[in-house]
Amino acid sequence: MDFSLSKMKLNKSITTLIIFTIFLTILSIFSFKLVGMPIIICLIFSLILFIYEKNKEVNYPSWLTLLLGALLGSIFFISIFGWKILNPTYVDWLFTNVDSAQTYIGWHFFQHESWHFPPGQxxxxxxxxxxxxxxxxxxPLFGMFFKIFKDLLPHDFQYIGIWILTCYILQGSIGALLIKKITPKISLQLISSIFFIVSPVMLFRGYFHQTLMGQWVLLFAILLIFERKTFPFWRWLFVIAASIYIIPYLLFCVGPFMVAHLFMLYRNSESSVSLKKAVGYLAGIMIATLFLLWIVGFFLISDGGVTEAYGLFSMNLNSLINPWYWSSDLLLNRPWSSPGQYEGFAYLGAGLILLSLIGIYIVIAKKRTFNKIIHWYPFIIVCIGLTILALTNTVTFDDKILLHINIGEWLQHKLGIFRSSGRLFWIVYYVIIFLILYVIIKKNRLSIAFALLIGASFIQYYDLHKKFNEINQIYSQDIVYQTPLQSDFWDYAKEKYNKLLFVPFFGDYWVPFSYYAASNKMAISIGYFSRADNVALGEYAGKIIDDVNNDRLDPDAVYIVSNEFLPHIMHINFxxxxxxxxxxxxxxLPNKDDTSKKRFSNVESITRDKPNNLFPSFYIWDRDKNANVINGKQLSNNKVMNNFEISTTTINVTKGQRYTIEVQVSSENSSGIGAYIDINDISSDGTKVYKVGSEVVVNGVAKLSYVVPDNVSKIQVGLILPPQTKGKYIFSNPVIYQN
Structure with missing residues (x-):
């Protein structure tokens, strides 16, 4: 290297940059401490590389760009997440939130079951x-692979720590390769890759949903669209497969980009892609996609896992500039219109926002034009479409609704497959970052571009460093998961029984019971799923309730009864x-042998006064557009305040006494607001006066407490369904007891 200062202009330029970089490096050491290691290393090495290649024509091999980006990503991972989570037997940290627990428990079941058909089942x-x-x-990208070696793996084995490291390695390396499409200067490639590595959208998932950190797939898709001559079929197939086997939301992002790329190549006269080839490529990828989805079990869920939640987890128009508590006091937090809009979190960071303003000035004030932008119109259309889907039919800015479009019940339902629609903006988010860096690098002299990038990278890091420290503290803790299932009864149960059935389905404590079931190769009737066949689950919930009510217990099952449902089975003589x-x-517990409670620790007997039966023990109500049927018989249009009165009963009561009424409600394929209980006082002359109603329940226990006034000796208790409620409802075990 020749560092001689023979040219005064070069001397001043380099000297200024050296002083500026040293200043930022020292500031980083004192400001960021341990989590600042990535930016410190990045600043120093970028400066060294910049000085070396300042006036040289360089053409570094791509592997060097990949290596430097991967190293920077690895350093960032270690500085934030540490080493502990790379231990595959350290699973306790995954029980700190329900989403991470869902990931591990799903794998834990998958690991300890034999292969099924399809393999992902x-x-x-x-x-x-x-x-x-x-x-x-x-x-599935890791789970399907590691299951091949399931007999060699430890009983408790996790790959999420390795996954996060892999994501940062690929985020850094592919991000650097993207910048190589703009400039051959490796110093600019290195300093620019830091913006992809410290992405708030990616790191946000470090709190939960770590599988969603696989956003390198989006960068890979953007990288592939720069192929202008031929269609990289196998690389696109890899991107499609990886997105499916990480999480399908990524497929909804990269799939349209692939189609747009194929269309652009077909329209390009210099491309070798003809109409016949384009159709062949598209058909091949579609067939492969369906096959890959079948392998992982996508088609086991009816209606593709469609929900009714489109719009609940949307993107807000302020997402790019709303730090949502991620800024270190540089930008103010802005409100959202609904709590679910965290799924549309897309904060750029103060450094990139500054660069974007500079870029806008360069384009407008200096009249820079992009003559070739018309060639990219397929991708512009795709980005606009994904943004619209992310915003949904209710467009918001801050906490204000700017526009709401009624798209009809059918389309609203079908779009439910994009429940967390805000995520569809992610690939557009990375396109925006790339375009910002493109303008800064391409439309400025090398030294100015370098100075802007190192300055903005420091601002970006400073803006986000409090979150870096917060996440580092979380992952630095020594987590020891303590299951609440401590009794030796559970050791007995795993030897004698092979199922855990919940009465009714309730979500509390699903983590310890699911972990217990998976560890002992037992079946469990509950779970936490991103998509589920809710109709089938509802039907089975009703069956469990019916079996318990009629003392038809599965001899191989342990029944876990909710506190709300317990009063409803106290009167049953099992x-x-x-x-x-x-x-x-x-x-x-169905008795298999001597199950005396005295032989187990932490076991208590359950005693309670027998409650009085209220209504007949079982109702099935099924309503469509033309009929109202209860227990198979036509229901008369007896209405109370325009509500359907499913059943009423009159009981004698004691003045001043508190009564509690409970009814178990289960729904199947239902819509509307649910069912509830109401009470009418009956005066001495028989007049009925409405007094109080319970909360509306779709699945659960409708519960109502009532203190009888002094002038009332009878009350009428009604089981009520509002007229807009449709579908099938099961009502069971209605009881009343005095408090």
Whole structure:
């Protein structure tokens, strides 16, 4: 290297940059401490490389760009996440939130089951409906691979730590390759890659949903569109496969980009892609996509896992500039119109916002033009389309609704497959970052571009460093997961029983019970799923309730009864089952042998006064457009305040006494607001006066407490459904008791 200062202009330029970089480096050391290591290394090495290649024509091989980007990504991972989570037997940290637990438990079931058909199927989770490794967000990309070696792996094995490291390696290396499309200067490639590596959208998922950190797939898709001569079929197929096997939302981002790329090549006269080839490529990828989706179990869920939640997790128009508590006091937080808009979080960071303003000035004030932009119109259309889908039909800015478009019930339902629609903006987000860096690098002299990038990278890092420290502190903790299932009863149960059935389906404590079931190769009737066959789950929930009500217990199942449902089974005289409380949980246990409660620790007997029956024990209400049917019989149009009165009963009461009424409500394929209980006072002359109603319930226990006034000796209790409610409802175990 020749660092001689023979040219005064070069001398001043380099000297200024050296002083500026040293200043930023020292400032980084004192400001960021340990988490500042990536920016410190990046600044120093970028400066060294810049000095070396300042006046040289360089053409570094791509592997060097990949290596430097990968190293910078690795350094950032270590500085933020540390080493502990790379230990594959350290699983405790994954139980700190429900989403991480969902990922691990899904894999834990998948690991300890035999292979099924299709290969991604899981039989024991959400029994007997079944689920898949895809719908437990368990990262099929790694899960399918590691299951091949399941007999060699430790009993408790996790790959999420390795996954996060892999993501940062690829985020850095592919990000650097993207900048190589702009400039051959490796100093600019290195300093620019830091903006992809410290992406708030990616790091945000470090709190939960770590599978969603695989955003390098989006960068890879953007990289592929620069191929202008031939269609890189196998590389696109890899991107499609990777997106499916990470999380399908990524497929919805990269798929349209692939189609736009194919269309652009077909329209390009210099391309070798003819109409025949284009159709062949598209057909091949579509067939491969369907096959890959089948392997991972996507088609096990009816209606593609469509939900009714389109619009709940949308993007706000302020997303690019709203730090949402990620800024270190440089930008103010802005409100959202709904809590679910965190899924549209797309904060650029103060450094990139500054560069974007500079870029806009360069384009407008200096009249820079982009003559070739017309060639990219397929991607512009795709980006606009994905942005519209992310915003949904309700467009918001801050907490204000700017526009709402009624798209009809059918389309609203079908778009439910994009429940977390805000994520569809992610690939547009990275396109915006690339365009900002393109303008800064391409439309400025090398030294100015370098100075702007190192200055903005420091501002970016400073803006986000408090979150870096916060996440570092979270991952630095020594987490020890303590299951609430401490009784030796559970050791007995895993030897004698092979199922855990919940009465009714309730989500509390699904983590410890699911972990227990997976560890002991037991089936469990609940779970936490990204998509599920809710109709089938509802039907099975009703079956479990019906079996318990009629003492038809599965001899191989342990029944876990919710506190709300417990009063409804206290009056049942089970012929061969024991009702007890184990570690605070209500357990209904079919007797296999001597199950005396005294032999187990942390076990209590359950005693309670027998409640009075209220209504007949079981109702099935099924309503469509033409009929209202209860227990198979036509329901008369007896209405109370325009509501359907499913059943009423009159009871004698004691003045001043508090009564509690409960009814178990289960719904199947239902719509509307649900069912509730109401009470009418009956005066001495028979006049009925409405007094109070319970909360509306779709699935759960409708519960109402009422203190009888002094002048009332009778009340009428009604089971009510509003007129807009449709579908099938099951009402069971109505009881009343005095408090």
């Amino acid at each position: 899981i039989d024991n989770l959400g029994y007997p409906i079944k689920t898949t490794i895809m719908f437990t967000n368990a990262l 012929k061969n089952a024991t009702l007890m409380k184990v570690d605070g949980f209500n357990v209904l």
